[in-house]
């Protein structure tokens with residue numbers, strides 16, 4: 032076994048971006064890359080972009096993709112880890128049916144590829160090497176394009192029958208706002224970046240004013256990224272502030288409901304919006320949660336994800352490492 036074969040790659044496939052890392056045997060980041068997730072085309076275009084991002088991270092690490100021991104992926108949607116397939120990935124373009132992501136990546140890159148749920152691998156990374164380290168039971172809440180959740184209970188991942196942790200689809204208002212999942216009143220319908228953008232576009236169409244879309248154009252983006260929301264909030268844009276407040280109230284209700292059910296020790300807030308706004312908005316989420324907590328004199332600890340933007344990709348690499356070690 033050559034030295035390069037100790038290197039592993041991790042891909043965090045999000046609705047907005049593809050973040051990759053190449054780690055050495057000691058877990059040190061040797062290369063990384065970040066690309067926007069294709070918004071048009073279909074699964075083959077997304078998988079080609081993933082392979083391209085890995086190739087770029089490998090170049091930074093001074094190796095070829097074929098030198099990698101393994102590739103791990105954290106993917107949205109319903110993941111079959113054994114088959115390496117992904118279905119129902121609503122935030123990816125034209126993702127119909129069941130897509131053999133693992134086999135296709137191996138075809139393009141060479142090394143074996145293991146697929147896990149994006150939020151679950153990010154939660155496990157926070158649990159083993161991030162903000163969740165001191166605890167036995169945590170809830171990871173990933174506030175980004177959608178709102179995902181991951182669970183570690185008594186030191187073990189809780190996957191349910193495969194789809195546990197969908198905190199974004201906790202119903203916080205019966206008959207409420209339309210969610211990207213097609214149902215109504217989900218937390219994500221108020222808090223997810225995609226849903227927030229749809230709401231902002233509706234308000235503009237109804238004649239309300241905002242700088243959100245001007246800032247988007249100035250920065251040559253085709254969607255309201257977390258960075259655009261950040262700039263608008265810092266400029267005191269009324270619509271951006273109101274929609275953020277609406278998102279925070281929904282997050283607080285959903286997270287408090289999950290805490291009431293599970294009584295976990297800590298909640299870790301990650302994701303594109305969570306990492307960017309965590310320090311500013313976590314205290315607001317906590318105070319908003321208070322009124323919904325059954326045991327309000329003893330709330331769980333709350334932290335922003337310590338691995339930041341790289342957490343998902345690091346977790347994916349760890350999943351790959353576990354995959355080849357059997």
Ligand SMILES: [Zn+2]
Nearest residue numbers: 200210212217
């Ligand atoms: Zn939903």
